[in-house]
Amino acid sequence: MTPRAVEILKQADLVAAEDTRVTGHLLKHFGISTPMISLREHNERGMAEKLVARMQAGEAIAQVSDAGTPAISDPGALLAAAAHAAGIPVVPVAGASALAAALSAAGFTAPHTLFYGFLPPKSNQRREVLDGLKDAHWVTVFYEAPHRIADCLDDLAAVFGAEREAVLARELTKTFETIRRLPLGEMTDWVKSDSNQQRGEIVLVVDAAPPAEAQDIAEHDSLLAPLVAELPLKQAVALAQKISGAPRNALYERALELKKAAENN
Template sequence: MVATPIGNLRDLSSRARDVLAQVDLIAAEDTRVTGQLLKHLGIGTPMLSLREHNERAMAEKLVARLAEGAAIAQVSDAGTPAISDPGAHLVAAVHAAGLPVVPIPGASALTTGLCAAGFTCPHTLFYGFLPPKRAQRQAALAPLAELPYVLVCYEAPHRIVETLDDLVALFGGDRPAVLARELTKTFETIRRAPLAELALFVRADTNQQRGEFVLLLDAAPPRPAATAADAHDTVLAPLVAELPLKQAVALAQSITGAPRNALYARALQLKETD
């Protein structure tokens, strides 16, 4: 599994270059894209296409070649294979056959964007590509808004404006975020700002709506810790609304174990509020 550059060709490691030159076969996501890289490197290793739609069928054939002693490198168009790119099914099949899998590390848009974001939360949730349709995208994002993790996702240029609008609506315009565009390429953009500001920035400049995007959102701020009184209210309030005061307090005490006098005083406040 060979990582290839996500833009700047000088990011290819010497180990990756050697492997691509020495293997018997390269399984490439798009042979035309990988062909350009191999031409730049002066490498003539044979290639075949292994993409999302044929990976399961090709995996069986490649495992058979490996079992015969062939050495095969798998690459995606850019970055580390099997991370939001083809490769995972092939790796699983190779493991199942009891054959070795050797990762050749290198560029990844995930780690490249994350190291440039400056978020101090030690935990990260990598979503990958968000759903293309707006309703599905919003449904996927909604449960992520309050998680205590940095959220990293990829997005395509023709959806970036809508996706930023969805993030503002669901995460709030003040959530710190980073837009990382065209990483390691000539027109690289890394901009950190509140989500609402990023959405305006991209909408106002069509040049910022081109290329490949990594979106990074800071972890949700911690919620204030619930007090014991808050927890008791969850039990007490509906009881006070439906039962006589003494009965409500007695039942709430049996459930929560809280002091009767405190519950009674709070019940009186709830009653007065009602």
Template sequence: MNTETGKNILYVVATPIGNLQDITLRALEVLKQVDLIAAEDTRVTGNLLKHFGIAAKLISVREHNEQAGALKIIDALRAGHPVALVTDAGTPAVSDPGARVVAAVRAAGLTVIPIPGANAAVAALSAAGFNTPHFLFYGFLPAKGGERRTALQSLLALPYTLVFYEAPHRVADTVADLATVFGGEREIVFARELTKTFEEIHTCLLSEAAAWVAADANRERGEYVLIVSAATEQEKSAVEIQRVLEVLLSELPVKQAAKLAAQITGEKKNQLYDLALKLRGNS
């Protein structure tokens, strides 16, 4: 054991998201030195280790057995065996299994050390060209359309660049929902198959996004990072106006609610009356 790794330590190791040469020197050293590697899919990690000539004992720790896997890892650590935790690609516990293991190991009073490296969200942001000071990493949206649109509605007024992961078979539906909820004027960056042979990065308006996906059948293949520009001041204002009107409508008739909302927000009463009718009709 060299000075890089030590006993009773869980190393959370980021692995490449596509191009194997993106692995860090420190990650390779840790993977060589640990006694046990807990992998999301032992076949995938086995191929990575074989590429770099690393022989190691592997156990499977994935979403469906993570709690039981955590107990095995704790037992190994208490027996003095350093362990590395990896997923199929990228950083464990970031839209991937691993958080339960890390929480359990720390709760057991044992040491967790991150070994940073590849991350699809950060890689995509670096190539997006959005000059905003803040971003919100959401990860995967709900798979069902209604739940997905509800989730997006909660993000509508946020002044942050929004970062999502999406599976290829859902990307067309997700793009349609993004345009429905956010409107067509925001920009979206598609980052597909990052660091791989068929990497593709494309920027367009949300109004153009569905057509871009549909233009090539290959665009419904491969993993995506979707980056959407932040809400404008006008969008944030519209959301707040609707919120005020909804509160008033819960207690008052349409006409009174519209009048008070106009006084509170400074918006035109006729426009608020029309919006109130629409909201009342949808309730």
């Protein structure tokens, strides 16, 4: 907690909390007596209208979530949107962020990052999502529940490959903070062998896909070029990927090159 956050919670007329029991411990620790109201995933849509009305009447409302930052895989976005629509200022109060903390400790150098949040809970749906991400040239960040972490790592290793580097960041900023970087295959075995790694708040940071060799992709020109000539770009790439099994992103980049070359001729 920053001094600014403590002061704002003291000055607010009301604290909208994901779980008033959890936030109650926080407020008590800092000697804050501001009243609370529950604002969680299942009541946020209806509650946002009521809270906006209170703010329009002159109240200042602070919103907090249990173990993260509001609106980042936590409640808060609907209330912020309603406040914006009503012309009420929305002021972020910076604090601990699992996303930023995990990224800063991961040590991956790809210039772009995708924050995916929570993957689907079922393996077949999870693998379908991961299949669309496996060839991406950006670092991907996931949040995962402790009871699903072992199965999630199984699917990541199967789809992304056991050699892809990843970082597991668990219980960040807390007593049992753990940060470890391993290939996905090794990480899966490590987590399964240590039940402590299947507890708490977990962030997975997965390195970007290695760049495809231009020569390898050019080998598919005989397939890709006629498809690009006859079909919309996305459809041509999807069909070429299905036939060749080559990485979709690399095929797309090559298709753009072929299309541009054809237009210049």
